[in-house]
Amino acid sequence: MSIVTEDIATRTAAPVHRSHASATVLLVDDQAIVAMAVGKALLGLPDLTLHYCADPAKAIEMAVVVRPTVILQDLVMPGVDGLDLVRRYREREETREIPIIVLSSREEAATKADAFAAGANDYIVKVPDPVELVARVRHHSRGYVAQLERNEAFRRLAASEAHMAQELSQAAKYVSTLLDPPIDRPELRTSWVFIPSASLGGDSFGYHWIDADRFAFYIIDVCGHGVGPALLSVSALSLVRSMNVDDACNPKAVLTRLNANFPMSRHNGMFFTMWYGVYDRRDRSLVYAGAGHPPTLVSTGASLRQLDSDGMMIGVLPEYEVENGTTTLEAGDRIYLYSDGVFEIERSNGKIWGHEAFVEAMSAATNVSRIDHIRRVTQAIRGGDQYADDYSIVEIELR
Numbered sequence: 001m002s003i004v005t006e007d008i009a010t011r012t013a014a015p016v017h018r019s020h021a022s023a024t025v026l027l028v029d030d031q032a033i034v035a036m037a038v039g040k041a042l043l044g045l046p047d048l049t050l051h052y053c054a055d056p057a058k059a060i061e062m063a064v065v066v067r068p069t070v071i072l073q074d075l076v077m078p079g080v081d082g083l084d085l086v087r088r089y090r091e092r093e094e095t096r097e098i099p100i101i102v103l104s105s106r107e108e109a110a111t112k113a114d115a116f117a118a119g120a121n122d123y124i125v126k127v128p129d130p131v132e133l134v135a136r137v138r139h140h141s142r143g144y145v146a147q148l149e150r151n152e153a154f155r156r157l158a159a160s161e162a163h164m165a166q167e168l169s170q171a172a173k174y175v176s177t178l179l180d181p182p183i184d185r186p187e188l189r190t191s192w193v194f195i196p197s198a199s200l201g202g203d204s205f206g207y208h209w210i211d212a213d214r215f216a217f218y219i220i221d222v223c224g225h226g227v228g229p230a231l232l233s234v235s236a237l238s239l240v241r242s243m244n245v246d247d248a249c250n251p252k253a254v255l256t257r258l259n260a261n262f263p264m265s266r267h268n269g270m271f272f273t274m275w276y277g278v279y280d281r282r283d284r285s286l287v288y289a290g291a292g293h294p295p296t297l298v299s300t301g302a303s304l305r306q307l308d309s310d311g312m313m314i315g316v317l318p319e320y321e322v323e324n325g326t327t328t329l330e331a332g333d334r335i336y337l338y339s340d341g342v343f344e345i346e347r348s349n350g351k352i353w354g355h356e357a358f359v360e361a362m363s364a365a366t367n368v369s370r371i372d373h374i375r376r377v378t379q380a381i382r383g384g385d386q387y388a389d390d391y392s393i394v395e396i397e398l399r
Helices: 032-042 056-066 082-091 109-118 130-178 227-241 251-261 355-363 370-382
Strands: 002-005 023-028 048-053 070-074 100-104 122-125 188-195 202-209 214-222 272-280 285-291 296-300 303-307 325-328 334-338 391-398
Touching (some): 023 032, 023 130, 032 048, 032 130, 048 130, 056 070, 100 109, 109 122, 130 227, 188 202, 202 227, 202 391, 214 227, 214 391, 227 251, 227 272, 251 285, 285 303, 355 370
Parallel strands (some): 002 048, 023 048
Antiparallel strands (some): 188 391, 214 272, 285 325
16 A cells, blocks of 8 residues: 655656456645554555545645545644535546545534435444455445446447447448449330348348340348448359359349359358349230249239249248249339338337238328338338338339
């Protein structure tokens, strides 16, 4: 144990990092004999350091510099009221949480009550028994150091979360830049809504002309949230866009190749669902295949039908089997691709809105486009535009 008297004008604030095994004590008392008694009680204890302030007018300034883990505070001092000093500690950000043990010659219950009301943590009648004093100092010091460590952990966690949120925001912007812009041509028109979740899911989608007559459109949803699923989704999207004409025109070939290139064993256990279709404007045929993805919807007049997605999810099994489906489309038909984030939405009662309710809402007559209508419906359910999962829906209108 060491006793330190400070010239506070020559010191800067001590580091806030503390050890559970040590305590820094600031004694504020105008009587040197009390300092000697306290020092003797703590003598020989290597885990304790005592700083002594004889001038109560300098106590606040010294506490800010020393950063004690415990303050031993006298009540009766010349020129300064001890209770007022306790209140002033509690008003300062730097000293607000430091444990204060009042040292007083007064034993009245009313005085003790006033001390606790002012913000004291403990009260000892001086001169205390050395064993009791050491025990109380260590107890309050350990609690305060643990509180500092907890606060620092929370601060670091908040900083980490803020950094992660920034990273996710940047990743979401990156994914958005890779999505194909809406197109408006004599053959067809496209529009879409993409709202990344706060934690960023693995949604991506796209469409492109394979040749002069055949138009491919597709949607991907990687399991999980964060940058990893988003990057995997972007990688899969890139591979789809780079396929040769023969493969690109065959949905089964597309899904089989993706399964071979993205096994979950090599991608941190991640897999994804997908729906892929190719429209041939010459005979208005559509060939398609799905890999565990929600069915695509086709609107013909007032009717709405589903194009199922019966294949296995991509990346789960090394051997992949899926069959193409075919259908014929008409001028004026509208095709809807979407992710489960559009309908797996929690209501205020805790229940999920669900796919059946989504299809029913899609079938409802409305004076706005279906994707705008569904967005309004889901916004009303969520109470805003923030979704738990990526929200993706694409509309393709044939002409």
